[in-house]
Amino acid sequence: MYLILIYDVGEERVNRVHKICKKYLIWIQNSVFEGDITDSNFFKLSGELRKVMDKEKDSIITFQFESDRKFKKKILGVEKNSTSFEVW
Amino acid sequence: MYLILIYDVGEERVNRVHKICKKYLIWIQNSVFEGDITDSNFFKLSGELRKVMDKEKDSIITFQFESDRKFKKKILGVEKNSTSFEVW
Numbered sequence: 001m002y003l004i005l006i007y008d009v010g011e012e013r014v015n016r017v018h019k020i021c022k023k024y025l026i027w028i029q030n031s032v033f034e035g036d037i038t039d040s041n042f043f044k045l046s047g048e049l050r051k052v053m054d055k056e057k058d059s060i061i062t063f064q065f066e067s068d069r070k071f072k073k074k075i076l077g078v079e080k081n082s083t084s085f086e087v088w
Numbered sequence: 089m090y091l092i093l094i095y096d097v098g099e100e101r102v103n104r105v106h107k108i109c110k111k112y113l114i115w116i117q118n119s120v121f122e123g124d125i126t127d128s129n130f131f132k133l134s135g136e137l138r139k140v141m142d143k144e145k146d147s148i149i150t151f152q153f154e155s156d157r158k159f160k161k162k163i164l165g166v167e168k169n170s171t172s173f174e175v176w
Contacts, residue, residue, distance in 0.1 A: 004151065006094060008118035008168065029147055030096035030119070034147060054166055059117050060164040063092065063151070070158050076134060076148040077097075077141055 002065040003042065005033045009058035017060075020048045036068075091130065093121045095125045097146035105148075117168045124156075135136040 005025060009017050018027070024045045025033035037045070038066055042064075065071065097105050106115070112133045113121035125133070128145060130152075137148055153159065 004092070006117060006120050009165075010122075029094060032094050032096075032149065032161055049164060055165045058165040059168050061117055061120065062162045062164075064160040064162070065158065070153065072152040074150045074152070076137060076150075077143045078145060078147040 001037060001039065001042065002068045002070070003033075003035060003037050004063040004065075005060065006062075007031045007058070007060045009053055009060070013052060013054065013058065016052045017049065017058075020052065067084065089125060089127065089131065090156045090158070091121075091123060091125050092151040092153075093148065094150075095103065095119045095146070095148045097141055097148070101140060101142065101146065104140045105137065105146075108133065111136075 003025060005021060007014075007017050007021070007030065012069075014031075021027070021033045024037055024041050025035040027033050053060065091113060092100065093109060095102075095105050095109070100117075106119075109115070109121045112125055112129050113123040115121050141148065
């Protein structure tokens with residue numbers, strides 16, 4: 001599947017959450033990751049995140065797609081880190 | 089179309105960017121918005137954002153879909169503000 005992951009976690013947990021996401025996905029902006037991921041790796045990723053995050057305070061949202069052909073991605077302003085962007 | 093918008097802008101511009109996005113979309117987390125939007129409103133939204141943002145420093149990414157049936161959304165942790173979430 002193709003995944004977009006956006007985290008909103010306490011500052012003291014940002015580094016750990018960022019490192020976990022980086023093992024499975026591509027970092028594209030601030031607290032946003034994306035990339036192809038297998039079901040089993042998605043299971044591993046969510047398990048690792050659960051251990052580190054504070055479930056009372058933090059929030060991690062994922063959007064899952066069949067493939068990266070299911071959406072059009074555009075960027076306005078700076079391209080911080082990209083897979084492939086269209087100019088907006 | 090259905091839109092996910094994620095902004096990463098300088099602190100001094102966050103309020104203005106947030107207010108503009110709120111006119112057209114639903115706020116779901118920290119710097120993330122989503123919602124149905126017409127082509128003409130998307131054009132207006134991007135025009136308003138262009139005026140406010142610093143194109144050398146800020147970054148706004150959008151993901152466009154035909155509809156919200158093209159993806160599965162899940163949340164881990166706190167539901168900050170939601171349209172409809174599945175428990176992860």
